[in-house]
Structure formats: structure tokens, C-alpha cells
Amino acid sequence: MQTSDLRIALFSGNYNYTRDGANQALNRLVASLLGRNAQVRVYSPTVAEPAFEPTGDLVSLPSVGFPFGRGEYRFPTGLNAKIRRDLSRFQPNVVHLSSPDVASHAALRWAQDHDIPILASVHTRFETYPRYYKMGFLEPLVVRLLRRFYNRCDALVAPSQSMIDELLAMDMHDDISLWSRGVDRTVFSSEKRDLEWRRSLGLGDDEVAVVFLGRLVMEKGLDVFAETIVQLRKRQVPHKVLVIGDGPARGWFEDNLPGGIFAGFKTGAKLGEALASGDVFFNPSITETFGNVTLEAMACGLPVVAAGATGASSLVNDGVTGRLVPPGDSAAFAEAIGPYCTDPALRMSHGGAGEARSREYSWEAINQVVADTYCRLIEDRRALQRAEAGEAEAA
Template sequence: MQTSDLRIALFSGNYNYTRDGANQALNRLMGSMLDHGAAVRVYSPTVEKPDFEPTGELIGVPNIAMPVKGRGEYRLPTGLGRKARRDLEKFRPNIVHLSSPDPASHAALRWAQDNDIPVLASVHTRFETYPRYYKMAFLEPLVIRILRRFYNRCDALVAPSQSMIDELLATKMHDDIALWSRGVDRTVFAPAKRDLEWRRSLGLDDDDVAIVFLGRLVMEKGLDVFAETIVQLRKRQVPHKVLVIGDGPARGWFEEALPGGIFAGFKTGANLGQALASGDVFFNPSITETFGNVTLEAMACGLPVVAAGATGASSLVDDWETGRLVPPSDADAFAEAIAPYCTNHDLRARHGAAGAAKAGEYDWEAINRVVADTYVRLVEERQEIIATEEAESAAPA
């Protein structure tokens, strides 16, 4: 079987209406599958003015605004709906890909099982950690049980980092898990994109050391830990500036917590590469990522990275070589790790260059080939099972 024989039905909770790292990876994956001759259909909530055009044909599914404070820009798929079911029947996929454990994906999983179609699930975020950021940590064990049941009903999983695979295995989410990493566009993210004039326009002097935050401004990205770390650096009188790239519902809170911080706003494409490369140290305290696209992008720009030693970053950052890995949520330890980069230019340059070299290993074509091979394997295995069952049923008693 070839990639061109695949008919892929992808279910996503957010395919293109709000740009994020997960849907950028999914769109790039579907683009690669289309380039190799596969048929693709995507089922996801749709909005009147999405952030970008979808890759592949997109079919809307029923949805509501996310019923969580501060997440109103996201939609919750509530099921398949008649339109999607009719389209599935007409499209006749031979593989179903679920990228979010939402109600629509649960329904799609049941539909696939009823129709004897294999299912691959991709893991993009640490959903079980989210309740703790909304004062509902008591729900975490329940979320883990729901995720375990969902993922174990799938035929296989793919996850973006070895550290995430280890976590999934340890929590018994599945035992068939492949590594679907992430790539980085070196034409966008590179040390050469550093722009001193752009820095100056924001009030950054050439010798200022800018500590960068990049991502959606939501609390689960570790904004509280970032802010407390900056407080600790100021108490220690470590010279630095703060550069925040991104936007989101918690921007007001973050601005109040970081007086004097420079907020550059939301950036994409070449503008994002310019902004990121114009920083000096990248600080990522988040523990919710399964990979950390922003961490890889910062490395590609030649910035040393200080990150929480959690899933994602621990598979990217080489401690004391491309940056530092710090115990999660420890603002004092983060400040201690960041301080030398603010005062030692040679250390900053050496670790930044090592990170840029490592980022060069992440090639999108080879990375997406892993998923294509997994699709093919699951389809072939299912075809063999069906053929065996048909042969047995046809054999004389």
C-alpha cells in the first residue's frame, strides 16, 4: 500500500479558526499527504473569519464556545452532526485521525469502530494539566481516566516528543506510540533574522538583554511563573528587559504583572521570525506542551532556552549545552538559571549557537513521513484482520 492509497479523515477541535502550534502541524501534515497523492477530508468547527485558509477540504461540525473562562476564542465540537456523518459515508475514509479528545472525536471513534476503520490519535497538549490553572485541580484524576479510555480505544498514537511518549506509556494511555516530532522553517527562524532597528523601535538598546516570552497569553502557559521569575531577577538587580510576543485573553493580567515589559503583540511568518531572533534569551515555563514549537523556533533563531524540565522541552533542550532545564514552577531556580545569560555574552552566544545547530536536525518531510507510514501500517493491519475473518467465516464447518 502507498501513501497515495490513503483516504484520511482528520478530526480537529481547531483546524484553522485560531492559529496555534497544533493546527500548524496538522495543516502541514495534511499538505504533505495531499502532495503525496492521498485524499484528505477535515472535520472541525468553522467560523466566518478564520485566522488562515485550511489545507484540504474542511467540513464543519456542531460546536459551542468553550465553556471555560478566558478561552472564549476556542470552540468545543459537540458531536458529528448529520452533515459530517453524510460526508463521511460519501468520502469513505480508510483511516481516521483524531487530534483532540473532544465529543466530536469520541463520536468519530465510535463511527470508525462501527465501520471497521482503524483510528490514529495524535497527542498535542497536556489536557490533564489544564484544570489546575482554573482552580479545578481536583478534576485532574478524572481527566486522566477519560483520556486513558479514549486513547486505548484507538489503534495507535503519535506524540511529538520522546518525553511525552514516556509519559503516555507510564500512565497507560497506550502501548503503540510513534514519535511524530515537529519541524522548523529555517527560512523564517534563523539568527540572521535579528533586526537591531526593530529592537530600537521598541526601546531596546543594542546592549540590552531581552528575555522573551512567545505564545498565547493564557494562564496555562505559565504566565504566573514567568512573572514571578522576573520579580526575582529584579530583586537580584540582574540587568534585563522583557519582550513579550503574542496576545490572548490574559494580556491585561500579564501587563500588570510585568510593569515595564515590552509587549510586541501577535506576530506570524517573517514578522515572527524577526521578533524572536531580535531577543536574547528565551524563557518557557510552561508544562502543558507535548513538544514546544516555540522552543524549537527560539533555538533556530540562536537563542539559549531556559525552560521547565517537563514534557516537550526536556526532549529539545540539552541542559548546559543549548540552555537550561529547571524544575517546573520554581521561580527562584528559573531566575538563577537565567541570570548568567543576562551578564555573560559568550555563554549566551555559545549556547544559542548550539541550539541553532540542533534545530537544523528537525526536517518536516522526514517527520511527516512517520505519520504516513503509521497510517499505512494501520490500514494494512486492519485489511489483514478483515481478510482473515472473511476466510474463516467462508471455510466449511
């Protein structure tokens, strides 16, 4: 089977209305598939003014605003009759589910009813989210719900070997392929460093900027980041803090990072310039399955200090391109960041090693893995159907 034979129905909880690493990967995947003459139809909630234009055909799913102060996200409420008719007209030969929400559960049942293979992609550690909203007691329940959802699919893809290992350990599935992530080297490179931009923010040429990049939401480990900066200040380690991004927890972060430089949301070339203009990248999050921002920081020549959790542990070579630290240990994070703030040679050595490693991540080769997985699942399903037809004839 060829990629051009594919007809993919892709379900996403957020395809383009708010920019994040997951939907950037999905849009790149769709672009790659369309470039190989596959047919793709995307089903996702939509808004009047999305963060960016979608790649491919996008069908709006019925949805409502997400609760708990996260109204920037939409919660799909299922598949209505109009969506089901659209699916029937499109006649997909594979269904791709990228978020375990209500619509994806309904799409899973629809695909099973029509004997269509199902691939699920894992983009975030949903089971860890309750602990950031004082509801950690719900984590075992979320794990059970995820296990039930994923095991009803035919296969999974995940963006890092460390995430695959976690999924296997949690018995989420036994057929999991690696769908890694790439980096756009025309945007992210050490050559994009802009001293004038730094100066405009009050950063001296010789001052070391510890960078946070991402949406400002608590599940990104903002509390650990802030406490680590407190530890650095107690140790009198010379540094500045540069925050790139925005989000609902910005007020909390500003209150807990006095003196921090908040550059706001950036995208495209401006994002590459801002990131390359930092000096040390600090990522305390444990919710990522890959960590696009970690790879982007490496491509910009920044040493990375990150939590030794899924995603970062597959990217950062401890002691070579940065440091991996036990999650949540702010004192250990400060201990790891300190030498980069005082030793320019170490900073340059580890940053250069990270930039060299980032060159291994090519989007085209990475996305072909997903196309190959689609084809395998379809061929396996057809073989099973032929075998069942033969048994029926023999009976």
C-alpha cells in the same frame, strides 16, 4: 500500500480559526499528504473570519463557544446527520483524531462501526489544564477519561520522546510512534535579528531581552514567568522583558510584568524577526507535548531556559543549548537565566549550539512518519479481516 492510496478523515477541534502550534502542525501534515497524492478531508469547527486559510478540504462541524472566558475557541458538539453522510460519501480508509472532544468521540464510534482504523495524535497535556483554573481536583478524572479515549484508538502519535514516556507511564496506549515537529528555517534563523526593530521598542543594542512567546493564557505558565522576573529584579540582574503574542490573559500579564515590552501578536516573517531580536528564551510551560516555540527559539540562536517537562526535555540539551529547570521553581529559573544576562560568550555559545541542533528537524521526513503509520494500521486491519474471513469459512 502507498501514501497515494490513503483516504484520511482528520478531526480537529481547531484547524484554522485560531492559530496555535497544534493546527500549524496539522496543516503542514495535510499539505505533505496532499503533495503525495493522498486524499484528506478535514472536519473542524469554523468561524466567519479564521486566523488563516485552511490547507485542504475543510468541513464545518457544529459547535458552540467555549466557556470559562475562552470564547475564542469553539467546542464541537458532535456529528450530525449531514456530517455522517459526508463521511460515508468520502469513504475514508483511516480516521485521524487530534483532540479528545465530543466530535472525536463520535467519530471514533463511527470508525469502529465501519471497521476503519483510528490514529490519535496528542498535541497538549489536557490533564494539566484544571490546575491553572483552580480545579486541580479534576485532574485524576481527566486522566481516566483520556485513558479511555486513547485506548479505544488503534495507535497514537506524539511529538516528543518525553511525551511518549509520559503516555506509556499513564497507560494511555502501548502503540505510540514519534511524530516530531519541524521548523521553517526561511522564517526562523539568527540572521533575522533586527536591531532597528529592537530600538523602536526601546531596547538598547547591549540590553538583554528575556523573551516570552505564545498565546497569553494561564496554562502557558504566565504566573511562573512573572514571578521569575520578580526574582531577577530582586537579584538586580540587568535585563528587559519582551513578550511576543496576545490572548485573554494579556491584562493579567501586563499588570504582573510592569515595564515589560508587549510586542503583540506576530506571524510569518515578522514573528521570525521578533524572536531572533530577543536574547534569551524563557518557557516555563508544562502543558506542551513538544514545544514548537522552543524549537523556533533555538533556530533563532537563542539559548533556552525551560521547564524540565514533556517537550522541552527532549529538545534542550541542559548546559549545552540552554537550561532545564524543575517546573514551577521561579528561584531556580532566575538562577538559570541570570548568567545569560551577564555573560555574552555563554549566551552566544548555547544559542549557537541550539541553532545547530534545530537543523535536524525536517518537516518532510517528520510527516512521512504519520503517513507510514496510517498505512501500517490499514494493512494490519486488512490482515485481521482476512484472517477472520478465513476462520469463518473454515467453520
